[in-house]
Amino acid sequence: MKPLVTWAKPKMIGAAIVYLLTFGLIWLLTPMKAPAAGCLLGGLISLYNIYHLYFRMKIVGLRIRSGAKPAGLHMTVRVLTVLFGALMVYRFPARFDYRFFVLSLLFGYLLLILVVSIYYLKKRNTTSPNERRETLGSDSESAFSRNDV
Amino acid sequence: MSLAVLAGGIMIAFGALAAGIGNGVLFSRYLEGISRQPEAQGTLFGQSMIALGLVEALPVISIAFGILVLFGIIG
Numbered sequence: 001m002k003p004l005v006t007w008a009k010p011k012m013i014g015a016a017i018v019y020l021l022t023f024g025l026i027w028l029l030t031p032m033k034a035p036a037a038g039c040l041l042g043g044l045i046s047l048y049n050i051y052h053l054y055f056r057m058k059i060v061g062l063r064i065r066s067g068a069k070p071a072g073l074h075m076t077v078r079v080l081t082v083l084f085g086a087l088m089v090y091r092f093p094a095r096f097d098y099r100f101f102v103l104s105l106l107f108g109y110l111l112l113i114l115v116v117s118i119y120y121l122k123k124r125n126t127t128s129p130n131e132r133r134e135t136l137g138s139d140s141e142s143a144f145s146r147n148d149v
Numbered sequence: 150m151s152l153a154v155l156a157g158g159i160m161i162a163f164g165a166l167a168a169g170i171g172n173g174v175l176f177s178r179y180l181e182g183i184s185r186q187p188e189a190q191g192t193l194f195g196q197s198m199i200a201l202g203l204v205e206a207l208p209v210i211s212i213a214f215g216i217l218v219l220f221g222i223i224g
Contacts, residue, residue, distance in 0.1 A: 004195035049209065053201060057179075061190050064183045073176055075205075079165065082209050086216035098222050102213050109206035116199045 001123050005054075008115045015111055016047050038089070038097040042104030045085045049078045050108040157219030164211030171204040 001007070020043065027036035056073045064070055082105065089096045179197040183190050217223045 003191045005191070008195075046209075049205070050202065053205070054198065057194060057198060057201070060176075060180070061183055061194060064180060065187050065190065070180055073172060073201075075168065075172060078205070079208070079212060082212050083216060086213050089217070090220045090222060093222065098217055102210065102217070105209055105213055106206060109202045109209075112202045113199060116195060119195075 001126055004116065004119055007119055011115050012050075012111060015115075016043075016108075019043055019107065034095060034097040035100045037095055038100030039104040041085055041088060041096055042101040043107045045081050046105050046108030048081060050112055052078055052081075153218055153221060157215045157217075160211050160215035160218065164208035164215065168205060168208035172201060175200050175204060 020040065023036045023039045023043065027033055027040060030036070053073070056071070060070050060073070085101060085105075089098045089101050175197060179193055182193045214223065
């Protein structure tokens with residue numbers, strides 16, 4: 001099975017496109033403009049936060065492997081993005097519904113958890129017990145070392 | 150000072166504090182893992198990513214709610 005990031009990235013991008021298209025169409029075609037705009041804003045911020053976290057972790061991993069000084073995760077940027085969204089909702093209450101904005105802030109995180117959970121469930125079902133032991137480790141190794149001693 | 154302002158401030162402050170501690174612990178373990186075993190980065194990356202996502206979801210929501218309470222949109 002492919003590595004987690006390679007497997008999950010197209011799924012995440014596909015789900016994000018479907019989400020944005022759905023709420024974009026609702027915003028365009030129906031009179032529920034404020035809830036749809038709230039969902040779009042919250043979803044976009046949430047997806048940006050997930051992408052930013054992924055990008056920063058990748059950079060830190062590369063820096064560590066190359067022996068350079070590790071960089072931070074830049075959490076302030078993500079917090080300020082949420083702050084920006086909240087200020088937009090405060091400034092334009094007629095255009096953005098705050099309830100849908102707050103709820104849709106969870107979208108990216110829920111999507112991430114869902115995709116990663118599906119990956120591990122699939123991996124559990126497709127890999128043999130020996131392969132699983134090699135990649136995830138198991139108690140049998142410690143039992144072996146105990147017997148060995 | 151109204152109670153809503155105090156509530157909003159507490160929400161934002163404790164959300165950020167909890168996320169800071171949680172992210173710090175997780176990230177330090179991630180760095181430790183990569184330094185000890187660089188070939189395990191792929192496995193560690195995915196697992197750390199989901200854990201960091203879980204930790205960050207709470208402060209993001211608390212900050213959004215806190216701002217809305219602070220400006221009097223909710224409450």
